[in-house]
Structure formats: structure tokens, C-alpha cells
Amino acid sequence: MRLKSSSWFPDPSLLIFLVKFCFHGVLSRPEDGEVRLIGGSTEYEGNVQIYHDHKWGSVCDDGWDIRDATVVCRQLGYTRSDFGTTNSRFGLGGRQIWLSNVQCWGYERNLTTCRSDGWGNSDCDTNEAAGVICKRPTNGRTSSVNTRTLTVPSQDSPNNRRIRFDRAYNNRTVSSILLHDRPRNATTGASTTSTTTTTVRPTPMLINDDIANFVLHNEAYLENDKRRHMQIRLAGGRDQKEGRVEVKFGSHDEWGVICGNGWSLKESDVICRQLGLGQASRAIQNVIFPGPTRAISLSGVTCTGQESHLMECFHKQVGVAECHGQRESIAGVMCNTQLPDLVVDMEFLVSSVYLQEQPMFYLTCAMEENCLSSTAYQLDPKAFSFPWTTRRLLRFTLATKNIGKADFLSFIPKHMWQWHACHKHYHSMEVFAHFDILDDRGTKVAEGHKASFCLEDNACDEPWQKKYNCANFGDQGISVGCFDIYKHDVDCQWIDLTDVKPGTYTFKVTVNPDTKVAEMRYDNNVVLCKLHYSTTTAYFDECKLAGRDTGIVRAG
Incomplete structure (x- = not known):
């Protein structure tokens, strides 16, 4: 029996649908290098994802700064970035991490044109996703010379409330944004479920400009009018010094947990300090500590690390809080009283x-390690004069001493250390120090680089003995009482001043800049010196230790 010929052909409308569906899949496929933001509460903020090899992947936050964030925002069609975020602030990143150690100058139009470790080369985890907060298209701020006012929605009232920021020299005095002052008598808990309860009142507090910018543009501030007791405890840990952080507002509320998105050593330090448990040795952003399922009561917590009480920090939501990732991202801490402490020898x-x-x-190897300013990479390496074209380098020795109570060790496992041909040894920390030159307005005028290091004991005070050595793939670290010394004649131990005009500037060096390794304190990790630079000479004077969040540093 023969079938009618018409039975061999489907309905024409079905054919049209299938053709449109197939072509839509092809035409809507992202281009290689395309970026997007995920996890944010608005379209102009979120963790950065980049498309490569037919897959979306995260960007590692190692060395991530405002210049990198600016390139992403411009690529997405925004004018600029207000803030570059780290520590997976908008939710844990995916297992696929495409880029790490991204180094943009800020003028690039695509993230793929910035220098990095290459596609798929990363030692980051899911809690190290980089993000951005782009300049919003419209806002409710009005500004004047000495004050800034921000209109924000109140959680206590359907009406908007205005918060005033008063400027005080290079810092901002936040007079009404902060709920409470530092507690005078905090009760220290004695078990994993111990609590500390404090009555608190509004008070002014100085914060750094980076945090203030984040507050202004991300609306992540402490709620203004929470005149209730707040209790904090650690639960689920092996002992009283670790566990997930649980909070309780008021005597009749239930215990809740804190969203782990963006949770870092700074916030963890505040918790450990408030509970009288020393400093944070590790910040947790997952569910490794067991316990009953609890509601998320706090999100978007942001601290400078110097606060003595969690209520002095900023947050985004309290009560019923949103958390991208939900049960996979719960804030926890591990506290310790025996930690390292780095300080730069001036x-x-x-x-x-x-x-x-x-x-x-003589700079071929240094170029491969991103140690020169951007104009060096615009030279034609095939030109006859290229080998003899000179760069003006500001060379110096960086000696970092461990004055803490424990050895300073890299957080990267030994099998993931990277070989560096310039130094002819493995580097256990890809971003150990930042070098910058700033003008009198705090603007970066030299494209300082992010230096990676092999960590070893080069000299020790009595009675300490050398323990760590970079040679022959040896163990790396800085022992208590010992110095790690990178001498001035080592490749990349410089800042490229070729494009900087002679004058007086501020030289800034920061060690452990991303606070990837826990320390007893971080305010002694930064040294500021006055740099006197002429056409023939350069020298430092008036060097001083400065808090890591001191002053304004803007992208040049």
C-alpha cells in the first residue's frame, strides 16, 4: 500500500517554527569574550562571567581592582565602574574559572585584551569570584562641595529617607548611617553556642573612601533604627573558636545565619574580636559546619576589619534577607590567637x-610577567631600534618581616605553584605586593604592577633560624622573626616611570594586598613614602606605616 505523497511532508507552520528555533539558537549564541553579570539585585552589578569555548566561566579576584572593573562596565555599555568586588560578593562562582590575575590599564574596551594568566589557568576557588558595581544610569544622589546626600528606601517606612555623609579631610564621617557605637562591655562566650549581647547607640565613625564609595553606590549600609539587642554566637564547629555565625535581634526573634556572599577575613576578624577569640584565621563561605536549617537574617555585610562590633559594619538587608546561592553560602569563621603579622622595613x-x-x-622576560607600563607593550618588537629603546625604572629593595606569632604561609597548595622564568623559581603567591605612584590628589600616575613572590627566609633576628628556601622546589614561607628580601637588582623589583613627569609624588607599597592570608593585623601592611623624582635622581623620605585603607586611591 502506497502512502499519499502529502503525508511525507510536515505542516508548513511546523517547519517555520523549527527553522526559527534553530536559527535563534545560532544567532543568540554569545561571542567569545562576551561578559555578563550574575547574582546582583540590579542589572548593573554582579559577579563577572566571561564566555569562552562555548561555556560561561567566572573571573578570579586575585589582584582585581577598579581598573579591571572599569573595563567590564564599559564593555557592558556603562560609562564606568563605581567599585570592583571580591570574595564572591554576589554569590559563589562556578567551578569553571576562565581568567585569573587580570591586569587592565583601564582604557581597554574588552576584558580579553587585558593581560592575565591565560584561559583556564587559575588557582582560585568558588569563593573568589570577581564582580563589579557599574555606574548606575540614574540615581537619587545630590552632591555639594562638603556633603553628599543619598536617597535610599527605608525598611521601616514606605517613605524614602535621606542619609547625610559629611566629609572630614580624606575620610568621610558617617553620622547617621551607623546604628551603634562600639560596645563598652562585651560579654565573651565560652562555648560554641555562647553569645555576646550589647546595647548600642548611634555614633559617628570614620571610614575609608573605598568603603564609602561601596556604601554610596551599592546601598550596603547598616540599618539606621534597630534599637534592639543583638546576639552573636558560633555554632556547629569542633570547638568554641569556629563555626557558622548565627545572629539574633531581640529576645523574641529566632536565631538566623548570615549570607556568605562577599564574606572575607575582614568581616571574620570583627566576629572573632567581638567574641574575644583573637583574630580570624579563615573566612568560611559554605556549609561545612553542620546544624539545623536557619533563615538568613543578614546579607551584604561589609566591614573595614577594624570594628570591634558587628553592628559597626554595613549591611544590605536584615530580617528576611536575600542571598544568591542560598544554602550553599553561609558565613562562618575560624578564630585563632597565633597568626603571622607582616610589616615592611622602611x-x-x-x-x-x-x-x-x-x-x-634586557626586559624581555619582565614583559612576559607584566612588569612594565602599557606604553612598553605598544612598541613594535620587530623594529630595528626596539632592543635599544630604554625604559626608566625606579628600583628599590622590599624587605618584609614577620613580627607575628606564627609562620606566614601561602594559601595556594604546593602542587599549584607557578614557575617564573625571570626569577628562576616557583612563586607561591601570585599577588604578594602592589607598587603604586600617586600624585597629591591620590590619583595613580604610574601603572604600578602586582608583584608575585617566592617566599623564603633571607635573614632572621636572634634567636630565630631560617626555615624556608625557594631553591629546588623547597617549602616556602616567612618564619617568625625573619625577613623575606627582594633586592633592587631582581627582575620586576621596580616601577616603570618612563611616562611619569618629574615631580614630588607618594610611593605606596602594600603587602598581602588582597588579604588572602590571615594576619594579626592589616593596618601595618602599607608603607607610604614621599618620592622626589627628577630627570636624573630619585629618593624617598618621610616614610610611614599607614593603614591599608588610608586615603583615596583613584584609577588614573
Whole structure:
């Protein structure tokens, strides 16, 4: 029996649908290098994802700064970035991490044109996703010379409320945004379920500009009018010094947990300090601590790390809080009283600084490690004069001493250390130090780089003995009482001043800049020196230790 010929052909409308569906899949496929933001409460904020090899992947937050964030925002069609976020602030990143150690100058139009470790080369975890907060298209702020006012929605009232920020020199005094002052008598808990309860009142507090910018543009501030007791405890840990952080507002409320998105050592330090348990040795952003399922009561917590009470920090939501990732992202801490503490030796800096005119012939290896300013990469390497074209380098010795109570060790497992041809050894920390030159407005005028290091004991005070050595793939670290010394004649131990005009500037060096390794304190990780720079000489004076969040640092 023969079938009618018409039975061999489907309905024409079905054919049209199938063709449209197939072509839509092809036409809507993202281009390689395309970026998007996920996890944010608005379209202009979120963790950064980039498309490559037919898959979306995260970007590692190692060395992530405002210049990298600016490139992403511009690529998405925004004018600029207000803030670059780290520590998976908008939810845990995916297992696929495409880019790490991204180094943009800020003018690039695509993230793929910035230098990085290459596609898929990363030692980051899911709690190290980079994000951005782009300049919003419209806002409710009005500004004047000495004050800023931000209109924000109140959780206590359907009406909007206005919060005033008063400027005080290089910091901002936040007079009405903060709920409570520092407690005078905090009760220290004695078990994993111990609590500390404090009555608190509004008070002014100085915060740094980076945090203030985040507050202004991300609406992540402490609620203004929570005149209730707040209790904090650690639960689910193996002992009283670890566990997930649980909070309780008022005597009749239930215990809740804190969203782990963006949770870092800074916030963890505040918790450990408030409970009298020392400092944070680790910040937890997952559910490794067992316990009953509890509602998320707090999200968007942001601390400078110097607060003595959690209520001095900012947050985004309290009560019923949203948390991208929900049950996979719960804030926890591990506290310890025995931690390392790094400090930069200023005498080494002052006594070792000098200028050097170095031909490109000797800088090939340094170029591969991103140690020169952007104009060096615009030169034609095939030009006859290229090997003899010189760069002006500000060389100096960086000596970092561990004055803490425990050895300073890299957080990267040994099998993931990277070989660096310039230094001819493995580096256990890809971002150990930042070098920057700032003008009198705090603007970066030299494209300082993010230096990676091999950590070893080069010299020790009595009675300490050397323990760590970079040679032959040895163990790396900085022992208590010992120095790690990178001498001025080592490749990349410089800042490229070729494009900087002679004048007086501020030289800034920061060690452990991303606070990836826990320390007893972080306010001694930054040194600021006055740099006197002429066409023939350069020298430092007036060097001083400065808090890591001191002053304004804007992208140049």
C-alpha cells in the first residue's frame, strides 16, 4: 500500500517554527569574550562571567581592582565602574574559572585584551569570584562641595529617607548611617553556642573612601533604627573558636545565619574580636559546619576589619534577607590567637632606591610577567631600534618581616605553584605586593604592577633560624622573626616611570594586598613614602606605616 505523497511532508507552520528555533539558537549564541553579570539585585552589578569555548566561566579576584572593573562596565555599555568586588560578593562562582590575575590599564574596551594568566589557568576557588558595581544610569544622589546626600528606601517606612555623609579631610564621617557605637562591655562566650549581647547607640565613625564609595553606590549600609539587642554566637564547629555565625535581634526573634556572599577575613576578624577569640584565621563561605536549617537574617555585610562590633559594619538587608546561592553560602569563621603579622622595613626602601635606564633588550622576560607600563607593550618588537629603546625604572629593595606569632604561609597548595622564568623559581603567591605612584590628589600616575613572590627566609633576628628556601622546589614561607628580601637588582623589583613627569609624588607599597592570608593585623601592611623624582635622581623620605585603607586611591 502506497502512502499519499502529502503525508511525507510536515505542516508548513511546523517547519517555520523549527527553522526559527534553530536559527535563534545560532544567532543568540554569545561571542567569545562576551561578559555578563550574575547574582546582583540590579542589572548593573554582579559577579563577572566571561564566555569562552562555548561555556560561561567566572573571573578570579586575585589582584582585581577598579581598573579591571572599569573595563567590564564599559564593555557592558556603562560609562564606568563605581567599585570592583571580591570574595564572591554576589554569590559563589562556578567551578569553571576562565581568567585569573587580570591586569587592565583601564582604557581597554574588552576584558580579553587585558593581560592575565591565560584561559583556564587559575588557582582560585568558588569563593573568589570577581564582580563589579557599574555606574548606575540614574540615581537619587545630590552632591555639594562638603556633603553628599543619598536617597535610599527605608525598611521601616514606605517613605524614602535621606542619609547625610559629611566629609572630614580624606575620610568621610558617617553620622547617621551607623546604628551603634562600639560596645563598652562585651560579654565573651565560652562555648560554641555562647553569645555576646550589647546595647548600642548611634555614633559617628570614620571610614575609608573605598568603603564609602561601596556604601554610596551599592546601598550596603547598616540599618539606621534597630534599637534592639543583638546576639552573636558560633555554632556547629569542633570547638568554641569556629563555626557558622548565627545572629539574633531581640529576645523574641529566632536565631538566623548570615549570607556568605562577599564574606572575607575582614568581616571574620570583627566576629572573632567581638567574641574575644583573637583574630580570624579563615573566612568560611559554605556549609561545612553542620546544624539545623536557619533563615538568613543578614546579607551584604561589609566591614573595614577594624570594628570591634558587628553592628559597626554595613549591611544590605536584615530580617528576611536575600542571598544568591542560598544554602550553599553561609558565613562562618575560624578564630585563632597565633597568626603571622607582616610589616615592611622602611629603612631598606629608603637606602636602596635609585633610577635606572634599561634597554628593552634586557626586559624581555619582565614583559612576559607584566612588569612594565602599557606604553612598553605598544612598541613594535620587530623594529630595528626596539632592543635599544630604554625604559626608566625606579628600583628599590622590599624587605618584609614577620613580627607575628606564627609562620606566614601561602594559601595556594604546593602542587599549584607557578614557575617564573625571570626569577628562576616557583612563586607561591601570585599577588604578594602592589607598587603604586600617586600624585597629591591620590590619583595613580604610574601603572604600578602586582608583584608575585617566592617566599623564603633571607635573614632572621636572634634567636630565630631560617626555615624556608625557594631553591629546588623547597617549602616556602616567612618564619617568625625573619625577613623575606627582594633586592633592587631582581627582575620586576621596580616601577616603570618612563611616562611619569618629574615631580614630588607618594610611593605606596602594600603587602598581602588582597588579604588572602590571615594576619594579626592589616593596618601595618602599607608603607607610604614621599618620592622626589627628577630627570636624573630619585629618593624617598618621610616614610610611614599607614593603614591599608588610608586615603583615596583613584584609577588614573
